[in-house]
Amino acid sequence: MRLIPVPAFEDNYIWLVIGEDGRTAIVDPGESVPVEEALERLNLKPVAILLTHHHADHVGGVKALRERYHLPVYGPAHEARALVTHPLEGGDTVDLPGIGCFDVLFTPGHTLGHIVFHAPGVLLCGDTLFTAGCGRLFEGSAAQMADALGRIARLPDETKVYCAHEYTADNLRFARHAEPENAKIRAREQDTAERRSRGEPTVPSTLGLEKETNPFLRLDNPSLLAGAERHAGHPLRTDAERFAAVRHWKDVFDGLV
Numbered sequence: 275m276r277l278i279p280v281p282a283f284e285d286n287y288i289w290l291v292i293g294e295d296g297r298t299a300i301v302d303p304g305e306s307v308p309v310e311e312a313l314e315r316l317n318l319k320p321v322a323i324l325l326t327h328h329h330a331d332h333v334g335g336v337k338a339l340r341e342r343y344h345l346p347v348y349g350p351a352h353e354a355r356a357l358v359t360h361p362l363e364g365g366d367t368v369d370l371p372g373i374g375c376f377d378v379l380f381t382p383g384h385t386l387g388h389i390v391f392h393a394p395g396v397l398l399c400g401d402t403l404f405t406a407g408c409g410r411l412f413e414g415s416a417a418q419m420a421d422a423l424g425r426i427a428r429l430p431d432e433t434k435v436y437c438a439h440e441y442t443a444d445n446l447r448f449a450r451h452a453e454p455e456n457a458k459i460r461a462r463e464q465d466t467a468e469r470r471s472r473g474e475p476t477v478p479s480t481l482g483l484e485k486e487t488n489p490f491l492r493l494d495n496p497s498l499l500a501g502a503e504r505h506a507g508h509p510l511r512t513d514a515e516r517f518a519a520v521r522h523w524k525d526v527f528d529g530l531v
């Protein structure tokens with residue numbers, strides 16, 4: 275399978291997962307027009323829509339695409355019910371003939387019903403894991419998100435991370451603030467700036483790179499943990515406490531709280 279991004283809105287990526295004979299699955303189409311243009315330009319045959327969660331910038335184009343192409347919609351069992359024709363729970367699989375077979379992981383946190391799709395080497399993670407960051411907790415708890423990210427972190431390091439937004443540069447500013455002596459974060463910032471100056475996406479990354487540079491996958495790192503404990507003002511003993519403190523620290527850093 276081959277994946278290409280369709281840029282949408284300010285900073286969204288709608289991923290096209292392309293298999294044999296141009297068969298294509300459309301992931302999180304927040305709008306339809308750029309997807310239809312890309313399908314036509316590349317002579318692709320849409321066969322399915324995959325949804326990770328219910329936010330409008332991920333589902334806004336579903337209705338128009340369904341009406342035009344008559345597509346099945348594989349998505350979370352617990353949200354976006356009006357749009358999903360094939361509801362999925364964690365542990366389910368989605369077999370798309372000619373494209374590939376995906377395992378479904380239930381990853382509540384950003385929303386309460388969020389799911390992600392994993393095939394060997396490919397993680398379609400919506401707004402759960404971002405490059406150098408993670409989704410904000412709009413609905414779920416820190417414990418849920420820490421658990422979800424912990425399960426994602428156990429996938430192989432070479433897995434490519436196809437998230438739904440171009441947030442790498444912004445996220446790395448906090449990563450460097452939180453772990454100033456991490457040379458890999460600085461190197462990634464340089465690489466990210468160069469790619470963005472050429473107008474290239476910085477997504478996908480790999481899970482291995484995320485484990486080296488993404489604070490939300492480094493909650494056990496002594497330096498990061500010390501900073502998080504200074505921010506929180508008390509010791510952080512559980513993964514949930516550590517995640518909550520780093521998430522809050524980033525939200526303060528970003529001026530969001």
Ligand SMILES: [Zn+2]
Nearest residue numbers: 327329384401
């Ligand atoms: Zn979202």
